[in-house]
Amino acid sequence: MLTMTPVAILYYNPFMSRFQIFSAAQIQSLRKGGAILRDCLKEVARQTVAGVTTGELDRIAEEFIRARGGVPAFLGYHDYPASLCVSVNAECVHGIPGERKIADGDIVSLDCGVIFDDLYTDACVSVLVGNVDPQVRKLAEATEQSLNAACKLVRAGIRVGDISACIQKTVEAAGFHCMHGLTGHGLGTTLHQFPDVPNQGEEGTGPILPPNTLIAIEPITSIGTEQIRQEDDGWTISSADNSPTAHFEHTVLVLQDGAEIIV
Ligand code: MF3
Ligand code: CO
Numbered sequence: 001m002l003t004m005t006p007v008a009i010l011y012y013n014p015f016m017s018r019f020q021i022f023s024a025a026q027i028q029s030l031r032k033g034g035a036i037l038r039d040c041l042k043e044v045a046r047q048t049v050a051g052v053t054t055g056e057l058d059r060i061a062e063e064f065i066r067a068r069g070g071v072p073a074f075l076g077y078h079d080y081p082a083s084l085c086v087s088v089n090a091e092c093v094h095g096i097p098g099e100r101k102i103a104d105g106d107i108v109s110l111d112c113g114v115i116f117d118d119l120y121t122d123a124c125v126s127v128l129v130g131n132v133d134p135q136v137r138k139l140a141e142a143t144e145q146s147l148n149a150a151c152k153l154v155r156a157g158i159r160v161g162d163i164s165a166c167i168q169k170t171v172e173a174a175g176f177h178c179m180h181g182l183t184g185h186g187l188g189t190t191l192h193q194f195p196d197v198p199n200q201g202e203e204g205t206g207p208i209l210p211p212n213t214l215i216a217i218e219p220i221t222s223i224g225t226e227q228i229r230q231e232d233d234g235w236t237i238s239s240a241d242n243s244p245t246a247h248f249e250h251t252v253l254v255l256q257d258g259a260e261i262i263v
Pocket of ligand 1: 074075077080085094111112122123124185218249
C-alpha cells in the first residue's frame with residue numbers, strides 16, 4: 001500500500017476504533033482464502049525461473065486461484081490490470097506483469113491477493129533466481145527476518161508503532177533501508193483499510209491492536225536508499241537510486257495472546 005502520510009495516533013481509544021473485528025465463522029473463511037493464497041504463491045515461486053515472462057506468472061496465479069474457488073483480489077482493484085504484482089530488482093512494489101523475461105540473478109517479488117467468502121487476504125514473497133549477488137541475498141534474508149520478528153510481537157494490546165519499530169530496527173541493523181511511504185495495512189472486507197502499518201516508526205505510538213482484527217505486515221526494503229520513484233505506468237514503484245529491493249508480506253490475525261499467520 002502506498003501512503004505518503006503514515007498514521008501516528010498517540011492517545012488511541014480502542015472503543016472508538018475503526019478496526020474491523022472478525023467472527024469465528026469469518027476467521028474460518030479467512031483461513032480457507034489464506035490456504036489458497038499460500039499454495040498459489042508456492043506454485044508461482046516454483047515457476048519463477050530464468051526465461052519465464054512476468055505475464056506467464058500472472059496467468060498461473062489467476063488460474064490457480066480460480067481453480068481453487070477463490071477470486072483474484074488485485075484484478076480490477078483501482079483498475080489494476082492483473083492478479084499478481086511482479087516487481088523485479090529495483091522495482092519494489094506494484095510491478096505490472098507483461099512481456100518482461102525473468103533473468104538469472106534477479107530478485108523477484110510476487111505479491112498476490114485472494115477474495116474468499118467476500119474476505120481479503122494479501123501476501124508476498126521475494127524469490128532469488130539462480131546466481132544472485134550476495135548483498136541481494138542478504139537483503140532478502142534481513143527483510144524476511146524483520147517480518148518474522150514483527151509477527152512474533154503481535155498480540156492484542158500492542159501498538160502499531162511497536163511493529164514499525166521492530167521492522168525498521170531489524171532492517172537497518174543489517175545495513176539496509178525501509179522504503180519511505182510504503183506501508184502495511186488493515187484488511188478484511190476490503191484490501192486496504194484502517195490502520196496503516198508503517199515500516200518505519202517508534203515503539204509505543206500508534207493505534208492499539210484489538211483481538212480478532214486483521215493486518216497485513218509488509219516490509220519493503222532496498223540496499224541503497226529509502227526514497228521511492230513512481231514509474232510512468234502509474235503503478236510500478238522503484239527505489240529512487242535503482243538499487244535492488246525486497247518485499248515480504250503476511251496477513252496476520254491478532255489474537256488475545258499472540259497471532260495467527262493467515263497467509
Ligand atoms: N500488497 C500490495 C499492497 O498492499 C497489494 C497491491 S494490490 C494492487 O499495496 F492492486 F494495488 F496492486
Ligand atoms: Co498489502
